Amino acid sequence: MYDIRELEEAWLRYRKKRRRPFLIAAALFFAFIVLYVLEIKTGYLTRVFQRKGDTVVIVDTAIERNETFGTNKISLERSGRVSQIVEVRKDESTKPIAISKINKNDTMVLAPSSVDGSAKNIVIELKDTNDPQTLHDLEKRFKLSHDTDDSLFLAKSYYKRQQYEKAAYWAYQTNLINENIEEAWLVFVKSKYKLGRHAEAIKVLKAYIDKSGSIRAKVLLEKMQKHLF
Amino acid sequence: MKSRYAVAKEVFVDSVDTMDYIELESSYKAFKKLEQSIEKPLKMILLFGSPGTGKSMLLGRLYEKLKDKKEIHYFDTPAISQKEFYHKIFLVLTGKELPPNTEVNFSALVNYCKKLRGKREIVILLDEAQMYGPELMEKIRLLSDSRAIKFIVSLHKTEDEDLIAKAHFQSRIWEVVELKNASVEDLATYIHKKLLKRNLFEIANSLKPKHIQMIHKFTRGNFRECNKMMYAIFEVSEYYDLHEPNKINYTNMSRKIIEMAAIKLGYIHV
Ligand SMILES: Nc1ncnc2c1ncn2[C@@H]1O[C@H](COP(=O)(O)OP(=O)(O)O)[C@@H](O)[C@H]1O
Ligand SMILES: [Mg+2]
Numbered sequence: 295m296y297d298i299r300e301l302e303e304a305w306l307r308y309r310k311k312r313r314r315p316f317l318i319a320a321a322l323f324f325a326f327i328v329l330y331v332l333e334i335k336t337g338y339l340t341r342v343f344q345r346k347g348d349t350v351v352i353v354d355t356a357i358e359r360n361e362t363f364g365t366n367k368i369s370l371e372r373s374g375r376v377s378q379i380v381e382v383r384k385d386e387s388t389k390p391i392a393i394s395k396i397n398k399n400d401t402m403v404l405a406p407s408s409v410d411g412s413a414k415n416i417v418i419e420l421k422d423t424n425d426p427q428t429l430h431d432l433e434k435r436f437k438l439s440h441d442t443d444d445s446l447f448l449a450k451s452y453y454k455r456q457q458y459e460k461a462a463y464w465a466y467q468t469n470l471i472n473e474n475i476e477e478a479w480l481v482f483v484k485s486k487y488k489l490g491r492h493a494e495a496i497k498v499l500k501a502y503i504d505k506s507g508s509i510r511a512k513v514l515l516e517k518m519q520k521h522l523f
Numbered sequence: 524m525k526s527r528y529a530v531a532k533e534v535f536v537d538s539v540d541t542m543d544y545i546e547l548e549s550s551y552k553a554f555k556k557l558e559q560s561i562e563k564p565l566k567m568i569l570l571f572g573s574p575g576t577g578k579s580m581l582l583g584r585l586y587e588k589l590k591d592k593k594e595i596h597y598f599d600t601p602a603i604s605q606k607e608f609y610h611k612i613f614l615v616l617t618g619k620e621l622p623p624n625t626e627v628n629f630s631a632l633v634n635y636c637k638k639l640r641g642k643r644e645i646v647i648l649l650d651e652a653q654m655y656g657p658e659l660m661e662k663i664r665l666l667s668d669s670r671a672i673k674f675i676v677s678l679h680k681t682e683d684e685d686l687i688a689k690a691h692f693q694s695r696i697w698e699v700v701e702l703k704n705a706s707v708e709d710l711a712t713y714i715h716k717k718l719l720k721r722n723l724f725e726i727a728n729s730l731k732p733k734h735i736q737m738i739h740k741f742t743r744g745n746f747r748e749c750n751k752m753m754y755a756i757f758e759v760s761e762y763y764d765l766h767e768p769n770k771i772n773y774t775n776m777s778r779k780i781i782e783m784a785a786i787k788l789g790y791i792h793v
Contacts (some may be wrong), residue, residue, distance in 0.1 A: 298762050301783045304793045308786060311793070459574070466601060466654045473604045489574060490747045492537045498600060 424451035442468050442475060449481045458485040476508055483511075487518055528761035531726050534717050535753040539599075541583040545716045547709045550577055550584075553700050557585055557675065560698045561593075561646060566667040570677040572702030575747025578677045581702065582648045585675075595646040601654040608659065612666065615645060629662060636669035645672045653678040704744035711735045713746065714753065726757075729776045737781050741790040755784035 332338040429451055436444040449464035465482035468475055479502045487495035496518055503511045517523040544550075553570075560568045572578050579599065586597040596615050602608035609627035614620060616635060621627065639645075652660070667674050705713065714735065718727040738756075742748035759780050763771040771777070785791045 298759065301759070301787055304786050305779060305783050308782065308791055308793045463654060463656075467656055470604055470656065470659070473607075490537055490751050493539060494537075494600065501603075 424455065436467070440471055442472050442478075445471070446475060446478055446481075449478060449485075453481050453485060456488075458488045461485040462489070474506075476506070476510065479506075480511065480514065483514070484523070487523060492518065524765075526761045526764040527723065527726065528757045528764050530721060531718060531723050532754050532757035532761060534721055534723070535750045535757070537747065537750055539579045539583055541580070541587045543717075543720075544580060544584050545713055547705065547712055549703065549705060549709055550581055553581055553702055554584060556700045557581070558589075560700065561589070561673070561675070563698070565697045566670065566673060567664070567697070568673070568675045569699045570675060570702070571699055572679060573704065573745065574679050575745045576679075576702040576704060577746055578679070578702055579650050582650055582675070582677055586648055589646070593646055594643060595648065597648045597650070599650050601651050605659060605662075608662075612672075615647065615672075633665055633669060636666055636671040639671035640669060643671055647672055647674050649674050649676045651678070652676045705739075705746065705749075706744060707736060707739045710739050710742075710744050710749060713749070714738070725773060729772075729774055731775065734776050734778075734781060737778065741785050741788075751788060752784055752790075755787050756780055759783050759787075 329339060333340070429448060432444050432448055435441075436448070445464050445468040449461050449468060452458070452464060453461035462482050462485035465478045465485065468478035469482065472478075479498075483495045483499045483502070486498065496515065499511060499515050499518065502508065503515060514523070557568065557570065570578050570581070582597060583599075586595060589595050598611060602611055606626065609629065609632060610621050612632060613627050616632075616639070649663070652663075655663070663674060663676075666672050711732070714730060715727045718724075718730075738749060738752055742752050756776075760771060760776075763780075771780075782791065786793060
């Protein structure tokens with residue numbers, strides 16, 4: 295059972311948000327009525343509009359002064375940034391970088407090719423590891439290679455990206471080639487479950503447990519049966 | 524004490540038991556069309572629709588209805604491996620398990636099918652075919668070319684239609700039956716009948732047309748989404764029933780509970 299309190303609070307926020315346009319509309323309408331009544335009774339609006347000419351002049355000069363002040367500040371900021379960028383570039387150019395290897399987990403290993411060899415390897419983790427293009431290229435490669443490493447990687451990546459249809463598909467393709475890869479079974483089952491196909495997921499998981507006796511699979515089954523997954 | 528909503532909740536746990544089949548306008552039409560297609564001299568029939576529109580349910584129903592009249596088989600989940608798929612076909616054709624330590628030779632299988640032509644008419648209902656991938660699909664096509672086996676292939680639209688090599692398919696399939704998401708009327712029938720089957724009259728009556736409309740809006744009439752939503756609605760109701768009964772109206776479902784379920788499932792973002 296999930297947290298009802300939390301859900302109630304979220305619902306209150308939702309109701310407030312939903313009501314906001316109505317409240318604003320009602321407030322505007324009320325203000326309009328008030329002004330309308332004032333106008334009829336006292337001619338207030340007509341008087342305000344007559345005076346409007348003076349106000350505009352004052353506002354105009356204020357804006358002019360503001361603008362000149364603004365541009366000064368901007369040019370200062372700009373020059374500051376440029377010098378920073380130049381500094382960074384200088385720094386990089388002293389250590390030319392060679393990409394030594396891009397492995398499947400998309401961890402780029404960058405090795406500065408310094409002459410004396412004193413610099414250590416720099417490892418840069420790319421944040422968006424399994425981006426759609428990489429996955430697409432892997433799909434193409436799999437068609438030729440039929441390598442279960444590729445298909446399993448695809449399955450896991452799609453699972454992480456919450457694209458469960460595709461995750462199940464690639465886990466299954468892995469299985470077609472080698473039916474003894476536990477990861478593939480589990481990704482398949484978990485994807486089916488996430489897609490709401492509980493009965494099917496549990497059925498396949500049981501079949502796998504019969505076949506392999508896997509503890510991990512048993513733990514997962516228990517969770518799924520208790521709706522805790 | 525167990526809340527009646529706990530019973531209602533369980534009604535909407537995902538299952539494809541043909542005992543739970545409910546006759547709806549859309550499923551009835553699709554059923555008739557499939558039944559007629561089987562009688563036509565086609566090699567393959569495609570049952571098409573988004574996930575959760577009731578394809579498996581329909582295939583199960585077709586199997587139940589025709590199993591005494593025809594030689595029909597239902598492969599509900601994809602075979603674990605190519606090898607296992609051949610085993611299943613072997614079993615269908617010969618009625619025998621494959622002897623241990625033997626493997627099926629695919630071209631021998633095709634030849635065997637060719638010999639059966641005109642003698643037997645076998646129907647195989649192939650669910651979840653989008654999982655098979657192009658290679659196995661090609662084998663399935665070769666088998667159906669023998670005309671001894673007719674395949675009814677159920678698959679769903681994926682975002683990436685390329686997955687199933689659809690172009691390759693279209694030229695070979697002569698009949699397409701499509702299942703769409705349910706209309707508001709069908710969804711109302713579905714929800715009410717499911718509850719009434721378990722004698723949950725009061726709960727069924729507490730769901731008025733305006734509530735069904737809301738549920739339809741959130742789930743777009745998809746049965747599986749609807750199952751998830753009903754489960755969440757009754758789970759919240761169950762909590763109130765047990766812990767804060769003053770917050771629940773037993774004769775008229777509250778919009779609040781439906782919206783809470785929608786928030787829980789991410790239909791509404793707060
Ligand atoms: N005609 C029907 N009668 C009863 N339940 C149905 C019917 N159609 C769909 N359902 C329900 O919807 C869910 C999804 O249906 P399913 O056949 O598994 O969809 P698909 O195979 O198209 O993904 C099932 O678990 C079942 O509860
Ligand atoms: Mg299905």
